[in-house]
Each structure stands twice: as C-alpha cells, then as structure tokens.
Amino acid sequence: ATYDLIILNGVVVTDTEISEADIAIRGEKIVKVASRGRLQDAKAEKTIDAMGGYVMPGGVDAHVHLQEPPLFGKGSTADNYETGSRSAVCGGTTTMVTFAPQKKSEDTLLDTLQATHEKAKDNCYIDYSFHLLVGNPSERALSEFKTLREEGISSLKIYMTYAALKLHDGQILDVLLEARKQKITTMIHAENGEVIDWMTEQLEKRKLFAPKYHASSHPPMAETEATYRAISLSEFMDTPILIVHVSTPAAATHIKQAQDRGLPIYAETCPQYLFLTKKDLDQPGFEGAKCVCSPPPRESESDCDHIWEGLANGTFTILSSDHCPFRFDDSDMGKKSSINDEFPLGHFKYIPNGCPGIETRLALTLGEDRLELKKFVEVTSANPAKLYGLWPRKGALVEGESDADINIWYPPGKMQPYELTNEMLHHDVDYSPFEGRKMKQWPRYTLLRGQVVWDKENGGLLGKKGNGQFIKRGASELAKPRMDGEWELPL
Numbered sequence: 001a002t003y004d005l006i007i008l009n010g011v012v013v014t015d016t017e018i019s020e021a022d023i024a025i026r027g028e029k030i031v032k033v034a035s036r037g038r039l040q041d042a043k044a045e046k047t048i049d050a051m052g053g054y055v056m057p058g059g060v061d062a063h064v065h066l067q068e069p070p071l072f073g074k075g076s077t078a079d080n081y082e083t084g085s086r087s088a089v090c091g092g093t094t095t096m097v098t099f100a101p102q103k104k105s106e107d108t109l110l111d112t113l114q115a116t117h118e119k120a121k122d123n124c125y126i127d128y129s130f131h132l133l134v135g136n137p138s139e140r141a142l143s144e145f146k147t148l149r150e151e152g153i154s155s156l157k158i159y160m161t162y163a164a165l166k167l168h169d170g171q172i173l174d175v176l177l178e179a180r181k182q183k184i185t186t187m188i189h190a191e192n193g194e195v196i197d198w199m200t201e202q203l204e205k206r207k208l209f210a211p212k213y214h215a216s217s218h219p220p221m222a223e224t225e226a227t228y229r230a231i232s233l234s235e236f237m238d239t240p241i242l243i244v245h246v247s248t249p250a251a252a253t254h255i256k257q258a259q260d261r262g263l264p265i266y267a268e269t270c271p272q273y274l275f276l277t278k279k280d281l282d283q284p285g286f287e288g289a290k291c292v293c294s295p296p297p298r299e300s301e302s303d304c305d306h307i308w309e310g311l312a313n314g315t316f317t318i319l320s321s322d323h324c325p326f327r328f329d330d331s332d333m334g335k336k337s338s339i340n341d342e343f344p345l346g347h348f349k350y351i352p353n354g355c356p357g358i359e360t361r362l363a364l365t366l367g368e369d370r371l372e373l374k375k376f377v378e379v380t381s382a383n384p385a386k387l388y389g390l391w392p393r394k395g396a397l398v399e400g401e402s403d404a405d406i407n408i409w410y411p412p413g414k415m416q417p418y419e420l421t422n423e424m425l426h427h428d429v430d431y432s433p434f435e436g437r438k439m440k441q442w443p444r445y446t447l448l449r450g451q452v453v454w455d456k457e458n459g460g461l462l463g464k465k466g467n468g469q470f471i472k473r474g475a476s477e478l479a480k481p482r483m484d485g486e487w488e489l490p491l
C-alpha cells in the first residue's frame with residue numbers, strides 16, 4: 001500500500017485553516033493533506049472515516065506536574081509518569097512538558113534533569129519534555145543553562161512565592177540574564193509571597209481555617225502586583241517571559257498593555273480559571289479542598305468571562321492544564337493531610353495546592369463552544385509547540401514535517417451530552433474538580449506518531465506505556481528579545 005493510514009471525511013482544523021480534507025500517514029509522519037476526495041482511491045493499510053468530525057493536531061500540554069516531591073503544601077503529587085501520561089492520552093493530549101524540580105538545597109540543575117529522565121524513561125504513553133524548575137539559581141546552576149540547551153531543554157520556571165521555591169528579585173534578574181544569553185524561555189509564577197504569608201497570619205489570628213480561606217489568603221492584588229513586577233523585570237532585561245496560570249482580569253490587563261507596547265510577554269491560563277469560582281471552594285465540610293490551587297479560582301463568573309475574553313483576544317498565548325494532582329481522601333499525602341485533632345475541618349495553609357486536569361482540558365474547553373475552532377487549536381496545541389520549541393513537529397499538520405499526532409472528534413451534535421464522572425478518567429486521583437459538568441465532546445480517536453492509541457468505542461486506551469519518547473526542543477518560535485546582541489547594563 002502507498003500509505004499506512006488515511007483519514008477520510010474530516011473537517012481538518014489547524015491554527016490557521018479549516019478545510020474539508022483527507023490526511024495520509026506513512027510511518028510516524030503526516031505525508032499528505034489533500035482536499036476532499038483526492039485520497040478516495042489511494043491505497044492504504046487502514047482507513048478511518050472521520051464522518052465529518054473535526055481532525056486536529058494532538059494536544060500539547062505545557063504545564064504538568066508529575067511525581068514531584070512536596071513543594072506546594074504537604075503532599076507529593078499523586079500521578080507518576082505512567083498514570084499522568086495515561087490520563088493525558090485518553091483525553092487527546094499527545095505531548096506534555098512536565099517539570100524537573102530542583103530543590104533549594106541543591107546547587108546543580110543537571111542532576112535534577114538526570115533524575116527526571118529516570119522517572120519518565122519507558123513509562124510514558126505520550127511524547128514528553130521537561131521545563132527545569134529552578135529553585136536555587138546558584139552560580140553553578142546558571143552556568144549549566146548552556147548544557148541544558150544542548151540537552152534539548154529550552155525553558156524553565158521560577159517562582160515569586162512558596163517558601164520552598166521563592167526567588168528574590170535579584171535572583172530573578174540573574175536567571176533572566178542567563179536565559180537571555182542561552183535563548184531560554186522563562187516561565188514565572190507571579191504571586192507576591194509576602195502578601196500571601198501576611199494574609200495567612202491574619203486569617204489564623206481570627207481562627208479562620210476552612211478551605212475557602214485559601215482564596216482569601218491569595219488575593220487578586222498579590223497576583224496583579226507580582227505580574228506587573230515580572231513584566232517590569234522582563235522589560236528591564238529585554239528577556240521574554242511567560243506568566244503562568246493567570247487568573248485575574250487585572251493581571252491580564254497588565255499583560256495586554258505590555259504586549260501592546262511590543263514587549264515579549266506571553267501568558268498562560270488554565271481551565272480552572274474558565275470554569276471554577278470561589279463558590280467551588282466554599283462547600284460544606286472539607287469538600288472545597290478539591291478546588292484548592294494557586295492562584296485560586298476567583299470571585300465570580302464575570303472573572304471567568306474576562307479570562308475567556310483573554311483567550312479570544314490573544315492575551316493568553318496558551319491554555320494548559322496545570323495538572324498538579326493530589327488525592328482527596330488520603331490523610332498522609334493528599335488534600336486531607338491538613339485534617340488533624342487541632343484542625344478537624346482542616347487548615348487551608350496545609351492543603352497541597354493543585355488540581356488534576358490533564359485529561360479534561362481539551363474536551364471541556366472544546367465542548368463549551370466558546371472559542372473559535374482555529375483559536376482552540378492555537379492555544380491548546382500550536383502555540384504551546386511554537387512557544388516551547390516543538391513546532392512544526394508538534395502542534396501542526398504539515399506534510400513531511402509534522403508527527404502524525406492527531407485527534408479525531410465526534411461530529412458536532414453527534415455526542416449525547418453527558419455528565420463528567422471521575423470513573424471515566426485515567427489518572428491516579430480520586431476526584432476531578434470538574435465532576436458533574438455537562439460534556440458535549442470527547443476525542444473519538446487519538447493517534448501518536450501514526451499509531452491509534454485511543455479508540456473510544458473499540459477498546460479505549462490502545463497505546464502502551466513506553467510509546468512516548470523524550471523530544472529534544474529548540475529555541476522558541478515566539479519568545480525572543482526585542483534587541484539583538486548582549487544585554488548592556490543601562491548606566
């Protein structure tokens with residue numbers, strides 16, 4: 001046969017085009033995207049009839065926490081590389097970029113990278129890479145950025161909060177300077193850690209410990225201030241940054257204004273900030289702990305509306321899951337680890353921060369019918385690939401260049417609307433913050449480098465652990481300094 005697989009009768013959607021087209025695959029690559037009918041008589045080992053459903057590049061999730069030690073509260077993350085990537089592929093995500101976390105007590109990054117490779121190797125259902133999480137930008141760590149690039153790592157994350165990770169402004173400048181030299185993209189968690197600590201003490205003095213006070217302890221102002229500070233440091237250093245998990249309209253406004261001034265400021269948001277509000281934290285008993293993440297779900301639906309708007313108008317470059325899974329019913333490591341004799345309803349400051357969501361990101365967002373289709377592909381697949389040096393191998397359907405990582409969705413209106421349950425999901429977590437939501441979509445088929453790894457109606461998960469490969473990444477297609485050459489101290 002001429003081809004290994006052809007996909008007929010789909011509506012092919014990329015970040016730039018929607019067309020009635022057929023796709024031919026040979027080996028691991030897309031070799032032809034042809035207008036409807038041109039591949040009708042082509043010879044192929046196997047044919048899939050998309051029946052008018054959308055055919056899109058596989059999802060790229062660039063914000064995933066797996067197998068991390070306690071950093072964000074008491075527990076370690078529940079999913080390991082096997083269960084996290086299994087959950088990803090069952091929801092149509094074919095590439096993930098997870099964190100390789102360097103502890104404050106370590107001064108090298110290369111050991112961290114090695115240790116993370118060992119966790120992932122032979123365990124992944126999907127392709128993967130790592131962002132280095134820099135907890136200690138020691139001279140040695142900074143001198144290793146060059147080697148990181150040679151090892152295919154072109155991005156890192158730093159924090160302005162959390163005792164275990166927080167960097168001071170001077171340390172942030174150190175990181176940005178070296179990142180600029182090595183063409184590394186810096187992701188910044190922008191919340192003011194001192195404001196959070198001060199608010200936490202105020203709440204404790206008043207004996208307010210319930211999960212909902214997590215939101216009070218992380219006020220929007222702490223995010224807005226830190227976002228503006230991060231933008232200012234980036235502008236000073238002329239170094240591109242990406243602000244992760246933006247939740248607050250006021251922070252989004254600072255980002256938009258910086259972008260309008262031509263600064264290389266990029267931003268991410270997550271389904272939590274599109275679908276959840278403070279109400280989800282204010283539940284009877286300890287239930288609200290399920291939605292404890294940082295930044296927290298915000299005040300009202302109008303905040304969510306603004307975040308949706310920011311996706312539509314380009315303020316947000318990418319939509320990631322921030323999958324940071326902790327079990328609810330686990331008194332050693334999970335959300336309930338904050339419950340004890342002293343705090344029978346738990347204490348918000350000990351609840352590990354983070355929500356699972358790697359499997360639900362695509363279907364939840366697409367099913368909402370609130371983003372244009374091309375925009376959906378842009379923020380969930382094409383842009384994360386461009387931003388983090390994976391494009392056009394990932395996030396695209398380019399003949400001869402793109403891996404055959406593909407989602408085939410149900411034709412619009414074909415799926416009976418249903419309620420999301422945790423039993424449907426494949427993570428190692430005992431809840432989803434999105435349980436009970438009305439869903440209208442799910443991937444019908446998912447392909448990873450030409451292989452059908454998910455077939456919803458015939459066997460579900462068909463992929464195997466170990467199918468996923470480490471992908472070496474190059475420099476960002478998007479995030480570049482405005483000025484060429486070395487940064488000069490402005491005197």
Ligand code: URP
Nearest residue numbers: 072189293294324353354
């Ligand atoms: O609550 C969250 N997002 N936990 C994960 C850690 C982080 O800052 O991304």
Ligand code: ZN
Nearest residue numbers: 189244245294
């Ligand atoms: Zn973060």
Ligand code: ZN
Nearest residue numbers: 249305306309
């Ligand atoms: Zn608005």
Ligand code: ZN
Nearest residue numbers: 063065322324
């Ligand atoms: Zn995160």
